[in-house]
Amino acid sequence: MLIDSTSSTSLYSSYTSSSTSELGSTDFLTLLIAQLQYQDPLNPMEDTEMLSELAAFSSLEQLTAMNETLGTMASSLNASLVNSAVSFIGMDVWAEGDSITKGSDGVSSITYTLTDTATAASAYIYNTAGKLVATVALTDLDAGEHSFTWDGTTSSGEEASDGSYTVSILRQDEGGDYYAVSTQCQGRVVGLSSENGSTVFELEDGRTVNILAVSQVRAAT
DSSP: OOBOHHHHHHHHHHHHHHOSSOOOHHHHHHHHHHHHHTBOTTSOOOHHHHHHHHHHHHHHHHHHHHHHHHHHHHHHHHHHHHHHHHTTTTOEEEEEOOEEEEETTEEOOEEEEESSOOSEEEEEEEOTTSOEEEEEEOOOOSSEEEEEOOOSBOTTSOBOOSEEEEEEEEEEOTTSOEEEEOEEEEEEEEEEEEETTEEEEEETTSOEEEGGGEEEEEOOO
16 A cells, blocks of 8 residues: 555544644654655655654654643642732731722721822722722822721711722822822632632732732731
């Protein structure tokens, strides 16, 4: 039986199309052996073509081994990260974030830092639908770290519903320009979970913060 280059291509196509799994290194080697076994003795495979296919096979083997190694490393790193994260339970953490929670125990606070003295600054509180519910003018405008706690009332003076909110702080400089101020969440870690493939800390007031956003960790006081 003779198989020319066209027939060899057809064999490859039929083999891969009939298989329900991806073409692996064993399948690749089987096709190469079949091609060598049934090649036309009057028109054998060129040395360069043979070397090219062997090089492709070697690359496939290396890539397969690399993928397996990376998968093992990823699993190991994830397990190590989770084990390390467990030790944070019961600790107070500070992390980049803008979420607050209003509940029966009051409203959680956030911190913000002014790099220099501001002419004016305000905190804007939004509900989960993105609607502005309150605007609070800030009075402590000196450079440094500050804490903000919303009193839980809307701009119309009504008591806001319990739940989650976000806070955006804008400061005004001497030229009248406004700039966003970075904010941080602070709370005690009571658990951990996974969100969109990332490990997050669960705080006692119901908020969550990404472990990679944590900037400070302190013993509970």
